[in-house]
Amino acid sequence: MARDEAPAQRAEKKRSGLVGTLFKLPFTLIWIVLISIICSVLIEWVGIYFEWFSQSGSDHAHQTMLAEMGYLDSQFSQSLLVSSPVEFATMIVDTCYEWIFVKSGIAGWVEQGADVVGWAGTLKTYLQAAMFVTLMTLTRCVILILTSPLFIMAALVGFIDGLVSRDLRRFGAGRESAFIYHHAKRMVTPIFLTGWLIYLSLPFSIHPNLFLLPCALLFGLMIAIATSSFKKYL
Numbered sequence: 001m002a003r004d005e006a007p008a009q010r011a012e013k014k015r016s017g018l019v020g021t022l023f024k025l026p027f028t029l030i031w032i033v034l035i036s037i038i039c040s041v042l043i044e045w046v047g048i049y050f051e052w053f054s055q056s057g058s059d060h061a062h063q064t065m066l067a068e069m070g071y072l073d074s075q076f077s078q079s080l081l082v083s084s085p086v087e088f089a090t091m092i093v094d095t096c097y098e099w100i101f102v103k104s105g106i107a108g109w110v111e112q113g114a115d116v117v118g119w120a121g122t123l124k125t126y127l128q129a130a131m132f133v134t135l136m137t138l139t140r141c142v143i144l145i146l147t148s149p150l151f152i153m154a155a156l157v158g159f160i161d162g163l164v165s166r167d168l169r170r171f172g173a174g175r176e177s178a179f180i181y182h183h184a185k186r187m188v189t190p191i192f193l194t195g196w197l198i199y200l201s202l203p204f205s206i207h208p209n210l211f212l213l214p215c216a217l218l219f220g221l222m223i224a225i226a227t228s229s230f231k232k233y234l
Contacts, residue, residue, distance in 0.1 A: 028193065032193060032196055032197050033141055037134055040133045040134075040201050041129075041133050043203040044060070044130070044133045045130075048060075048125070058125055058126075058129035060129075061128075061129040061130075061132035061136065063205075064132070064136055064203070064205045065135050065139065067205035068136050069089075069139055071205075072086065072142065072143060079146045081145065081146060081148070082146075085142075088142070089139065092138065092141075093135055093138050093139060093142070096134075096135075096138050097135060101134075106131070107131065110128050137201075141200065143208050144212075150212065151216050151219055154223075155219065155220055155223050157220055158219070158221060158222070158223035158227070159224070159227050162223060162230075166227060181226055184222050184229060185226045187222045188219065188222045188226060191219050191222055195212075195215035199215075
């Protein structure tokens, strides 16, 4: 009886683990966005303090935000998810700006007496840079949402390629390696989440394709390796 119950218990644990992972995924992504905003703001503030950027004050953050919005305008005129990507992005960014900065009074306070000097002027400069960085990060979030079909396609191609390789190994003389499977499986989620975190936290403007295409390729490759090295017999 104990032997009969063990496989059922393992299957139940796998199902509950998968459901739990899917349930936690949205909250994990929200935490990544919040952490990315905090990291980006801190990097921008440190850069302003130590004068790392050629632009003074909050100008660097402002120009970076405009560059990211320019990528969205020029590169994402069509999408599989929404009919008008630019309007969708504008709605999200404007809504977040309204609720985070306008309704809280931060935007109004920063705009009043922009030429003020002393500690108040410095504080307004840093707050204005934080506003621009937050809007830039939200713009990148929209870009990631619009490019999510790329990661889905990479995962699907990697999974199919892995199944073909597994069948070739299963019906041939290929050896089974649990070491490769477990390590490749562990790398799938960190590559996906870490890629998002790094892209959202970059303190300078970068074309989305220069970062997202290699990240999606590596994501699909890890899925292909994990699938191909899965045990021969279930």
